[in-house]
Amino acid sequence: MLDVEICKKARHSRDPRFDGKFFIAVKTTGIYCRTTCPVHPPKEENVTYFSTAMSAAQAGYRPCLRCRPDSAPGSAPWKGVGTTLDRALHLIDQGALQQGSLPQLASRLGVSDRYVRKLFNQHLGVSPKAYALYQQCLFAKKLLHQTQLPITEIALASGFDSIRRFNDCFKNQLQLTPTKMRKQQDQSNSNITLTLYYRPPFNWQKMQQFLSKRQIDGLEWVTDDSYGRTFFWQDCKGQFTAKHCDQKHCFEVDIEIDEIKYLKPVVNNIRRILDLDADLGQIEGDLKNALPNEFTLVTGLRLPGIWSLFEAGVRAILGQQVSVQAAKNLVTQLVHELGEKHEEQAFFPTPKAMATSDLAFLKMPTARRQTLIRFAEHFSQNDVTDNADDWLPIKGIGPWTVAYAKMRGQSDPDIFLASDLGVIKALKSQQAFDDKKISPWRSYLTFQLWSQL
Numbered sequence: 001m002l003d004v005e006i007c008k009k010a011r012h013s014r015d016p017r018f019d020g021k022f023f024i025a026v027k028t029t030g031i032y033c034r035t036t037c038p039v040h041p042p043k044e045e046n047v048t049y050f051s052t053a054m055s056a057a058q059a060g061y062r063p064c065l066r067c068r069p070d071s072a073p074g075s076a077p078w079k080g081v082g083t084t085l086d087r088a089l090h091l092i093d094q095g096a097l098q099q100g101s102l103p104q105l106a107s108r109l110g111v112s113d114r115y116v117r118k119l120f121n122q123h124l125g126v127s128p129k130a131y132a133l134y135q136q137c138l139f140a141k142k143l144l145h146q147t148q149l150p151i152t153e154i155a156l157a158s159g160f161d162s163i164r165r166f167n168d169c170f171k172n173q174l175q176l177t178p179t180k181m182r183k184q185q186d187q188s189n190s191n192i193t194l195t196l197y198y199r200p201p202f203n204w205q206k207m208q209q210f211l212s213k214r215q216i217d218g219l220e221w222v223t224d225d226s227y228g229r230t231f232f233w234q235d236c237k238g239q240f241t242a243k244h245c246d247q248k249h250c251f252e253v254d255i256e257i258d259e260i261k262y263l264k265p266v267v268n269n270i271r272r273i274l275d276l277d278a279d280l281g282q283i284e285g286d287l288k289n290a291l292p293n294e295f296t297l298v299t300g301l302r303l304p305g306i307w308s309l310f311e312a313g314v315r316a317i318l319g320q321q322v323s324v325q326a327a328k329n330l331v332t333q334l335v336h337e338l339g340e341k342h343e344e345q346a347f348f349p350t351p352k353a354m355a356t357s358d359l360a361f362l363k364m365p366t367a368r369r370q371t372l373i374r375f376a377e378h379f380s381q382n383d384v385t386d387n388a389d390d391w392l393p394i395k396g397i398g399p400w401t402v403a404y405a406k407m408r409g410q411s412d413p414d415i416f417l418a419s420d421l422g423v424i425k426a427l428k429s430q431q432a433f434d435d436k437k438i439s440p441w442r443s444y445l446t447f448q449l450w451s452q453l
Contacts, residue, residue, distance in 0.1 A: 007049045010035055019199050019249075023050045023069055025061045030175075032056035037067035054124060054134060062175040063138075068145070070138040084109055085119045088128065094265050097132040098159040136160065137173040139264050144181045146194050149260070151178050157263040192255040194267060196242070198276040203300030204244045206451060207274075210304050214315075214328055218346035219335050228254075230347045231307050233269070236262045237340075237347060240270055251276070272411050273305030283413075283441045287448070290438045292431040298451045303443055305411045309386060310379050311348050312409025316401040317372050318364075330362055337361050351379035371396025386410070407443045416442035426452045 002022055010018040018035045025032040025048045032050065033039070050056040053069050063069045088109055096105045105128070106113040120128050140158035143149055149157070155166035155178075170178050204225070212222045220229040221241070228241030236259030242251040253270060257263055271277055280300060287297060306312040314334070319327035338349035338357060354376035359369045374394050388406045391397045400419050407415035416435045417423050426449035438445050 002049050002051055004049065008044060011047070012041060019197075023053055023056050024048075025050055025056050025059065030061055031064050032061040032069055033064040034067040034069045037064055037069075039064075039066060052124070054126060054131065057134065057173065058126060063141070065181075068142075070141060084111060084116075085123055088116060088119065089131075092128065092132045093135060093268055095159060097129060098136075102128055133169055134173055136264075137170050139267075140166070140170060140178065141174065141181060142194060143192075143263075144178055147192050149192065151182075153260050154178070157260045159261075159264065192257070192263070194253050194255065195248075195250050196253055196267070196271055196274070196276055197248075197250045198274075199279060199281070200249050201280055201300030202244075202246075202249070202302060203298060204246065206298060206300070207302055207304050208244075213324055216328070216332050216335050218341075218344065219339065219348060227274075229307065230342075230345050231266070231269075232347060232350070233257075233262050233266050235259065238266065239345065240266075242270060242274060269307065273307060275302035275305065275411060278302060278413075283444055286441055287438060287444065291433055291445075294431055295433075295448075296452070298448060301444065301447050301451060303407065303411055303413070303447060306408045307348070309388060309405060309409035310351060312405040313375060313379075313388070313391065313397075313401065314348075314354075314372065315408075316404040317368065317375060317397065318362075319404070320368065320401065322364075330364060333361060334359075351376045355380045367396060407446065411443075413443045414440040415446060417446050420446070422453055423449050426450065 007022055007024075010021070011024055014036050021035070023032050023034065024037070024042075026042045027046045027048060028042070032053070048059075050059070053063070056069075057063070088105065091105060091108065096108070102113045102116065106116045109116065116128055120126060120131060124131060126134075136158045140154050140160075143154045143157060144151075147154075151166075152163060155163055158166070160166035160169070167178060170176070170181075174181070208222060208224065208227070211220070211227055215222045220227070222228075226241055226243040228239065230239045231237065236257060238255065238257035240253055240255045242253045244251055251274060253267075255263070255266065255270075257266060280302070284297060284299065291297070306315060315327065315331055318330040318334070322330075334349060334354075335346050338353045339346040340349075341347075355373060357373075359372060362369055362372075371394065375391070375397065378391065378394060388402045388410070391402055391405075392399070400417065403415050403417055404420075406412040407417070416438075418435070423446060429452070430449075435442055435445065
């Protein structure tokens with residue numbers, strides 16, 4: 001339950017730390033806003049507070065066109081309390097109900113579709129399909145505001161098969177037609193440029209340094225205020241550049257993609273690799289409570305991700321028992337020898353390209369080359385899942401490799417690399433503590449220790 005007095009103080013303070021924690025609905029206008037909305041604060045008697053944007057929308061309010069409450073970072077009430085609900089939300093956001101049915105989604109979760117409906121009704125107050133449609137409409141709204149894509153392409157990118165279905169659903173969910181929602185912009189701008197917000201703090205300097213040390217020329221590009229790379233997503237390819245805007249608490253992201261229907265999952269993956277949805281206030285609070293007082297905590301430290309689980313696994317194997325620079329050189333050789341090239345850019349090699357090569361160009365032990373080939377063969381199979389623990393039977397892959405890949409390829413927040421040489425070295429200068437008490441944020445602890453080297 002929301003504490004009205006706390007919400008009242010937070011609303012008037014416009015403190016960005018409350019952004020996404022709750023939403024403000026105004027009875028006289030029928031609009032709901034973020035806590036950081038720049039409009040003049042309405043009278044308290046005209047205000048109702050909601051814990052989620054979804055609950056405000058279900059109560060009949062439409063999103064504010066100035067503060068765009070749909071862009072507020074995901075808050076805890078959205079995520080629910082169980083891992084099943086967390087995974088269901090993740091799969092739906094990735095398009096599970098656009099590409100399949102609710103029973104198929106339930107099967108992937110290992111539960112019944114009746115139980116999935118119960119979870120959504122209990123924790124979100126809506127059905128899984130209603131949640132999916134609302135997310136599709138919010139993504140379409142972002143594209144209408146921030147790009148000049150034709151409405152037909154926006155409908156396709158948002159997961160709708162027909163314009164009529166798109167228009168009806170958009171109007172029902174947001175009480176406006178796509179045409180009325182369209183923001184007037186410079187018509188000469190044809191690039192896809194989106195603004196991806198986060199809840200501060202965000203230590204971009206530390207993330208930039210981490211990514212820069214591991215940058216693969218041609219595949220990635222890193223500047224003082226941006227990160228970009230090429231990518232594959234299913235049967236499409238593209239590239240993006242994310243520019244950090246510290247004062248606005250966001251990234252301006254330019255995206256090129258040859259299949260517009262994959263835009264939403266691509267944007268979700270960009271959010272993941274930049275760790276934009278993390279609530280650092282809660283995470284750092286938990287770390288401070290569990291760690292010794294002498295531990296120096298670096299504020300705003302995020303988890304820099306890798307584009308795919310396969311790429312993370314390859315980087316982890318090439319990084320076994322060698323320095324960061326040596327691993328970077330090996331990955332660079334791999335990309336330049338086997339990756340698809342386009343002008344001055346390169347794409348990360350596919351599993352098939354690696355599985356059919358002897359990798360003789362890599363200057364490393366033969367046993368490790370064979371491990372890499374077996375790993376690529378594993379991914380070349382059609383029945384490969386996203387469970388990295390399935391790699392352990394592959395000769396040459398151990399717990400460290402799997403854990404590193406899960407931490408950076410899936411952004412698992414609870415990975416403590418206790419056997420990592422850097423972590424061991426950093427722990428020598430720290431008082432003893434129980435890492436289990438820091439769960440579920442042990443990945444952030446790992447990066448905190450790395451940052452002290």
